[in-house]
Amino acid sequence: MSGEELFGRDGDLAHVLRFVDNAAESGDALVLRGEPGVGKTALLDAAAAHARTAGATVLRIAGAEFDVEVSFGALGKLLQPFAGDLGRLPAVHSTALTVALGMGGPAAASQLAVSHAALTLLTEAAATGPVLLVVDDLPWIDRASAQILGFVARRLTGTRIGVLAAARTRDLPDPGGLPCRDVPALDADAAMALLGHRFPAMPARVRRRLADEAKGNPLALLELPTTLSKRQRSGAGALPAVLPLTQRLHDAFATRIAGLPDRARELLLVAALDGAGELRTLRAVAPEPGALAAAERLGLVHADHDRISFSHPLIRAAVVHEATEAARRRVHRQLAEAHRDHPGRHAWHLAEAATGADEHVASLLQKSAHANFRRGSPVHAVSELLRAAELSPTPAGRSTRLAEAAYLGTVVTGDLRDAARLLESAQQAATEPSLALALASANHLLNRDGAIDEAHRRLAAAVRAAPDPADASDKTLLEALYNLLLVSAFGGGDLKQWDELHAALARLRPRPPELLAIMQVTFADPARASASILDRLDAAITGLQHEVSPARIVRVGMAASSVDRLAPCRDALARVVDYGRDGGPIASAIEALFLLGSAAFHSGQWDDVLVRVDEGLDLCARHGYQLPAWHGRFLRALVGAARGDHAGAGAAVAELTGWAEPRNSGLVRNCALQVGTLDALGRGDFDAAYRFATSITPAGEFASHVPQALATLLDLVEAADRTGRLAEARAHAAAARDTGVGTLSPRLAFLTRVASALAAPEGEDCRLFAEALDAPGLDRWPFDLARAELYYGERLRRTKATARARASLTAAWERFERLGAEPWAARASTELRAVGTRPEQADLGDVVLTPQQRQIATLAAGGLTNKQIGEQLFLSPRTVGAHLYQLFPKLGVTSRAALRDALTTLDDG
Known part of the structure; x- marks a missing residue:
């Protein structure tokens, strides 16, 4: 239908055409929403025609309700015209798209990689002319393609790419932040005009009655008259008393389909159940595609080159609903045979054709689910696992597949409530313990209740039951070991738990994966990480620029955070957060937000810390994640303590401690102690600070399995020095040097030098402070630098070096003020007054440089x-x-x- 034939759509049409013009200039996205049949497709047609006339390349697809959900299937159709341009992309993007679109490749590509690759390919194409992507029935395309299109649609500024989509309102109640225009029903005048144009011989009285019943739905206005007899359409016969819109539309389609020859209806059923719309598949299953001519004449389908499409999704739905169950199963078996070269479709059609339990089909579906998970389509993987569980002939098989679905629901999709239901079903079906069940149940316990000891018990028992030696290629076993490591870290210094982990890793053959081996060291004993481990960690961090797995990026970030090397991970972690916002893994996005918050704290971006924390905690609350929420609360409390919120810090210490104690979480308990230490230092309560700090690790020692021992290095030395415990201060500074803490990161090297200066005897201390402060790049850590300047200024004042003390104290005060670290700024201000200067007087005045x-x-x-x-x-x-x-x-x-x-x-x- 051309733009001139759109009745009552002047405003909508102008809006859509204006969108097309704007998108051709600077990129834009728009979603049209409305009830079925309201005219969304007609607006898409008009937009596509307008874009082609203006010289744009138009790529168009339509979702289908009964389609076989194949990851990236819709994306492949959409990008097919540009397949020849893949070779011009960077290798990482070309490989990702080649693998995702089923054109080969050495390994599966993640959804994040495919998202970036698709955006790059479209941007390159748009460099030579505008590109318009038109997607009808957006919610019905495969989930992976929908998420990638959402990713692209949010990044169109300046690209000359337009994304125009349509969806039924009930299928897309939330457009995910994209610009949206609701397409309303036609008003009475427009409805009458449309009926008059299409059925000019119909009396106005009949048209008015149909318009009343259709309630402005254009599809109903056009289809309902076809159900009337000639006498009724002409006004000679009485119209039915009631014409329920939804039922009448279905009846209209069913009646039209029923009037087709049997062979045509069979072909329509093949096309409807296949979903791909490929004529070659139709020919392979039904060698007489010419029989569709009758359906084409009725306007039910449209064949164009190598594809066939239904004129409206409701027609396809009616075809499926009108067929018998036996006919549907028969066609699914035929389609499974036709798709033998596509494992995912082959398995799905076999599953749809199955009449009872079938281990062969269940196994094929499970393998397809694993492949879809690796390719970045976890939601579809869960669907396949659930269908595989239904087809499992044994309780053990059903339990394992349900447990895998529950685990993916917990760690990827963020649907903990549904995961609980799946886990309960898996447990009911289980006849004996399994690794998959232990992994799923442990994760559910951790995220729901924070039951650390019980989660460890279940994971450890399942890992012990694995064969000896254990297979290092067993993905479920490796996931269990990663989780066992994290649970051990949460437990803190329980050496028995760590011994169990080390023993399990030693059994792996041929060897543990590189990242797992690195995390084993950086989590267990970060202060003593060897140069070799640090080099291997640096290599993993460098590799993040090309990494596309959100889980791996987060795990590398965790390993780096343990040894204060988190800063180089920030770009990759930000990608994980963006991916989560676009529908990617929620759990990974939460962890990435909090890791970015940790990095922002050290770099003095404290307001950014709070923004990250608020977003992460909101996601935790929305999806029911209790375990990771402690990290966000800790970071918020740390900023509050540094800024002098004593009441808030105290409440946070109580909250974190109250959470940690019953769960035996040494990690969270030590985080509470770290907050208490910093708060006490700011208030000048050095005795309390010393008690807090030495409850984390004794003076003169960096306890293994306690990452907060590194975080409170300077805190403990200052608290000891201020309370006259000079021997303890010097012992702790010496321990930092002897343990090699300064080799872990440039920041820890600086803190080690400052701690040594702070603990040094008078006469040597000022020299050591001057040496520590002369290093380049210290302004990367403004809070640490300001503390060092404060300590140096205090020592200079004692030695009567008033001018130098004033300069150092002024620098400290200014940094503290910029950070909002009020108690620390007050300490610097007090020292400045002691040298005869008010903070506001500490400026450069009339300084002149040659x-x-x-x-x-x-x-x-x-x-x-x-x-x-x-x-x-x-x-x-x-x-x-x-x-x-x-x-x-x-x-x-x-x-x-x-x-x-x-x-x-x-x-x-």
Whole structure:
């Protein structure tokens, strides 16, 4: 139907055509929603015609209610015209699309990889002209393709790509944040005009009655007259008293289908159940496709080149509903044979044809589910596992497949409530323990109740029951081991749990996977991670730029966080969060949000921490995840403690402790102690801070299996120093050096030097502080740097080095103020008053630099060493050092890290 034939749609049509024009210029997306038959498809037709006239490439697909859900099936149809362009993409994108679209490849591609690849391919295509993607019945295409299209639709700005989709309102109550336009029913005048145009001989009285019954639904207006006799249409016969819209539409389709020859109806059933719309499949199953001509003449289907499509989904639904069960099963068997080269479709059609339990078909479906999970379609994988469970002839098979579905529901789809129902069914069907059941039940216990000890017991028992040696390629076993490791970490320092894990990993042949081996060390004893393990971790972190598995990205992030190497993981973790927002794995997105919050805390982006935490905790509450929520609450409490929210910090310590104690979670209990330590330091209650810190790890020791021992390194040394426990302070600083804490990360190296300076005797301390603060890049950690400047300023004041003390304390106060760390800023302010300066007076005033001083300061602020500066300015490193020695107090700074801010302030003045 052309744009001129759209009755009562002037506003809708103008909106859609304006959208097409805007999309052709700068990219845009729009979803049309409305009741079945309201005219969404007609608007799509008009938009497509307008776009083609304007020179755009139009790619179009339509979902089908009874389609065999094949991951990326709709995407493959949509992108087929660009298949020849795959070779021009980067290898990682070309490979992802090649694998996902079933054109071969060495390994399965994740949905995240395919999403980026599809966007890249379309963007490349749009470089030569606008591209419009038109998707009818969006909710009925396969889930994987729908999520990828959603991913693309949210990233169209500046691309010259348009995504125009349509959906029934009840099928898409929430458009997922995309721009949406609801297509209403026609008003009475438009309905009468449409009936008059299509049925000009029909009396106005009859048209009015039909319009009243149709309630403005264009499809009903066009189809209902076909159910009337000639006498009724002409007004000579009485119309039925009641014309229920929904029933009448179905009756109309069923009547039209029933009037077809038997062979035509058989072919329609094949086309309806196949769903792919490929004529070659139709010919393979039914060699007489010409019999469809009768259906084409009635407008039920339309054949174009190599595809066949139904004129409306309700026609396809009617075809299926009108067929007998025996006929449907027979056609499914034929389609299964026709799709032998496509394991997923073959298995699904066999399942639909099955009349009872069938282990062969159940096994095929289970394998297809595993493949779909690896390809990034966990929702479809769950559907296949559930159907496989129904077909399982033994209770053990049914239990295992239900347990796998429950596990995926827990860790991927975020549907814990449905997972509980599946798990209950799996447990009822089980006749003996299984690894899959233990894995699913342990995850459900953890996320629902945080039952750490019971989860560990179940996982450990199932892992012990595995053959010895254990097969390192067994995916279920490896998932169980990853979970056993995480549960052991939550338990804290329970060495028996760790011993069980180490023993299980030692049984793996040929060897544990690389990431699992790395996590075994960084989780169990991070302070003593060897250089070899750190190098292997760095390689895993580097590989994240090409990693597409959200679970693996999060696990690498966890391993990195344990040894303070989280910063390089931020981009990959942000991708996981974006993927979760677009319908990807919820559990991974939650963990990624909290890991990003941890990184933001160390980098001084405390407001960003709170934003990440709020989003993560909202997802936890919405989906019922209790276990990961502790991480978000801890981060929020840590920011509150640093900013002086004593009441909030105290409440958080009580909450975290109250959660941890009954669950025997040493990790969460130590997180509560870390919050208490920081809060007490800010308030100047150093005795309390010492008690908190040494409850995590004794002074002079970095306890294994306790990551907070690294996090509170400087806290413990300060608390000991402030309470006169000088021996303990020096012992702990020495332990940091002897254990090699400084080799784990640049930040921990800085904190180790600061701790050594803080614990050093008078006369040596200032030299060590100056050396620690002279390192480049310290402004990456503003809170840590400000603390060091505060301690240095305090020591300088004691030695009567008033000018240098003033500069150091001023730098500390300014950083604390920017962070909102009020108790710490107050401490710096007190020290400044002791040297005769109010904080607001601590500015650069009338400072003037010579041209050479300015050059040296600028190069030093850029991170160059004294030797590199000397080489550029033809000066000796010693001369550069002498200039910097004079510049630091002159500019009121104590380190290179503060030079950039000082120079900016000087320029502003």
